[in-house]
Amino acid sequence: MMRLHTLFFTLIFLMASQSFAAGGFRQLDPVSPPDLTLKDLTGEIRNLNDFKGKVILVNFWATWCPPCRREMPSMQRLKEKMSRRPFVILGVDSAEQREEVEEFLNLVKIDFPILLDPDTAATRRWKVFALPTSFLVDRNGKVRYSISGPTEWDEGEAVQIIELLMQEK
């Protein structure tokens, strides 16, 4: 009976992990991220190592990209939902100048850090071929998931995956 129980829960777990992949998230073999050292909108230099021990959502986007703009509010809601948790969002604006980003932020209120990648060096290091593309980095600093295309960040599988990553030691 116990074995049947174990088998049942194993199957449920496998189906759940497959459903993460089916929804657009790609599970990766844990891998060290490429360098991400960029200035934010205030001119301060930010690095992934600044957020060690936290789950990090790295989101590559641009103001001219409608799907990127659409998912931004759900990222802000996620940030608020996770405000006391070991979680941080870093937006990386690809190939634009600070003024263009600031103009967009006058319309859409977000308060997580936006890093600027005007020469696309980071975009190329992270091998981003579509916008938006997002990565989830675990608390040990390894990239665990990627998703190309928009998602609703404050619900469903996005929250489930982030919760799982936060629970890991």
Place this chain on the structure above:
Amino acid sequence: MNWLVRITASLLLLVFSSALMAEEVEVTLPSGNVIAYTRYPASGNDLLLWFASERGLGKAESHAALELSEKGVEVWLFDLASALFLPQTPSSLDGIQAGDMQRLLERASSTGARLCVYAPSRAAVPVLRGLAGRPDINARVLLMHPNFYSRVDALDGADYLSFGSLKSVDVLVLQPRRSAATPWVDNQVEALRKTGANTALKMLERLREGFWVREDATDYEVNQGRNLAEHMLNWMKGTP
């Protein structure tokens, strides 16, 4: 007031006579498929084969074809995905046989006109496959934000499809600046050069992919979309 009526009538006549001149042409391909395309005849010595992207044809493209024919460039307008009842996905166009494309290119080449081929997005794949290894077909090729990846994985990299030799082909890659493909366009150009194609790049500033059909087009994109025929003439000639 009389003059206004006359001018309006003349303009209407001009527009409708040109539109009436456009004709549907059917071709039987080596695969057995029969496809139809729209031919916009013209009196000049230039022939443009215009292939729609995997998303099909937009009104701006038909308008531009008509305008070009009025300016002396004959246009054959193809929507391969629709003609072959294929789903509007990039991989659909990958299945079009090189022999079928060669039949279309040979037909165009046999007119003796100066040949130019325009292909946006994934339409680059059948066009380049058709031209590969055919040095007898002399064509200038305009690739609008071409997509000929064979594999793309974030964090890992991308591979490009191989086409064989394109030594006799002049390619101009037209890349809208506001595109996720822009950081990678040099790699695409390099991949084309490796086939032997004489490849140049033109960056289209302040524009996004498919700017001529976008529902969310900016005013600037709308204007550029309206001037597609004028742009095409410049790209065909290789002028900025």
